[in-house]
Amino acid sequence: MTTKAIFEPNVTTEQGLRELVENGHTVEVLCEAEAERKGPSWYGLWTMRAISPDGHERLLVTARNRPSHNDIKVREFKTATGVISFLIGVGFSQANIPFKDGAKTAHSLVSV
Numbered sequence: 001m002t003t004k005a006i007f008e009p010n011v012t013t014e015q016g017l018r019e020l021v022e023n024g025h026t027v028e029v030l031c032e033a034e035a036e037r038k039g040p041s042w043y044g045l046w047t048m049r050a051i052s053p054d055g056h057e058r059l060l061v062t063a064r065n066r067p068s069h070n071d072i073k074v075r076e077f078k079t080a081t082g083v084i085s086f087l088i089g090v091g092f093s094q095a096n097i098p099f100k101d102g103a104k105t106a107h108s109l110v111s112v
Contacts, residue, residue, distance in 0.1 A: 010056070011072060013063040017050050018090055020058065025050040027090065027107045029083060032076075035099040042080035044099065051106075 012020060021027060028049050035044030048060040060075045077083045080097050087095040087107060096105040 009072065010058050011061045012050055012058040013061060014075075014086075014090075015063075016058070017048070017060055020050040020052070021090055021109055025052050025058075027051075027087070027092075028104050029087075029095075029097060029107070030104045031098040031101055034101045035080065035097075042099065043078060044080070046077040046083050046097070047074055048077075048086075 017025075017027065028051055030047050030049070031044060032047055033045035035042045037043075050058045050060070062073045062075050077086065080099075083097050084095045091109060092107050093110075096107065098105050
């Protein structure tokens, strides 16, 4: 008897992240490269992940044209404006962005 292993990567798409946030997950913004100011804008490299209340992590990935599971690509943000726009689009009313390499910040929906 042959059994087929089911591989479920610890990743999520933008739509999946929205659902996770609505169900109590926290979004963590990670600074992957020191941010620098160029004119009025800040440039760097940020990634995000959803963290469940019990600590399970799911990395945000792109969902564009994935013909196979091997084409999963981490969603990267290269401007602070991009991070802010994404967080607001997910439903957060504010954004806290780390600017130092290796730093991270957490965001949770607040129910009023």
